[in-house]
Amino acid sequence: METNTLSSAIKKVAISYILIYLHINISVIDILPDWLGYFLIVSVLPVLSQKEKSAQLLKPFGIAIGIWNIVEWLLKISGDELNFYVISLVFSIITIYFHFQLITNIAALDIEETKKKRLLNLRTATVILHTVLSLLLLVPTIIDIDGEIYYYILMLMLIPQLVICFWISGELFIISKSMKEKEVELPQATAEAEDADEEKSDSE
Numbered sequence: 718m719e720t721n722t723l724s725s726a727i728k729k730v731a732i733s734y735i736l737i738y739l740h741i742n743i744s745v746i747d748i749l750p751d752w753l754g755y756f757l758i759v760s761v762l763p764v765l766s767q768k769e770k771s772a773q774l775l776k777p778f779g780i781a782i783g784i785w786n787i788v789e790w791l792l793k794i795s796g797d798e799l800n801f802y803v804i805s806l807v808f809s810i811i812t813i814y815f816h817f818q819l820i821t822n823i824a825a826l827d828i829e830e831t832k833k834k835r836l837l838n839l840r841t842a843t844v845i846l847h848t849v850l851s852l853l854l855l856v857p858t859i860i861d862i863d864g865e866i867y868y869y870i871l872m873l874m875l876i877p878q879l880v881i882c883f884w885i886s887g888e889l890f891i892i893s894k895s896m897k898e899k900e901v902e903l904p905q906a907t908a909e910a911e912d913a914d915e916e917k918s919d920s921e
Contacts, residue, residue, distance in 0.1 A: 722896075723764060723900070725764075726761035726764040730761060731890045731893060735886055736753050739883075750786065751790070755779050756779070759779040762775055782812055805854060816844070820836060820839075821840065836892075843878060846881065850878060
């Protein structure tokens with residue numbers, strides 16, 4: 718079954734990035750909530766951990782982020798706002814670590830060197846941007862800043878962050894496809910080798 722293959726796991730991570738960073742709202746309801754993406758990632762961690770054992774250590778962090786996202790999602794639906802800046806900052810730090818380690822684990826798999834380097838560069842870029850965005854959350858609590866100016870600053874940082882995250886998703890889809898091709902070729906090569914051995918034995 719494809720559901721337990723490494724290529725399928727990488728594909729699900731790619732889909733998760735779309736769920737996490739693509740927001741489609743109907744009224745105030747995000748129909749692609751972030752928590753769906755995090756729980757999908759958590760579901761494939763056992764498969765990733767077969768190759769990279771440290772990936773399984775991300776499970777409690779992924780579950781915690783998912784639950785936090787559910788709380789934010791439900792509060793947004795009810796029309797309330799969550800103003801716990803310190804807690805939000807803590808979860809931002811956890812989220813940064815989660816994505817850093819996840820992409821690091823994937824890059825450590827048996828993939829082409831060029832893809833590996835590109836993925837690691839994208840990982841570093843998104844970590845830097847995510848860190849800056851997290852620090853910007855503290856700005857209104859430290860200084861009195863015009864709301865419109867603050868909004869434009871956030872948008873200026875958010876746009877490249879979204880571009881990079883969708884880029885990561887695209888790279889993961891490509892890696893998943895190449896892995897799937899290898900998974901198909903390996904049984905075929907094994908079968909051909911077995912047939913060759915049988916023919917050799919028969920000729921002897």
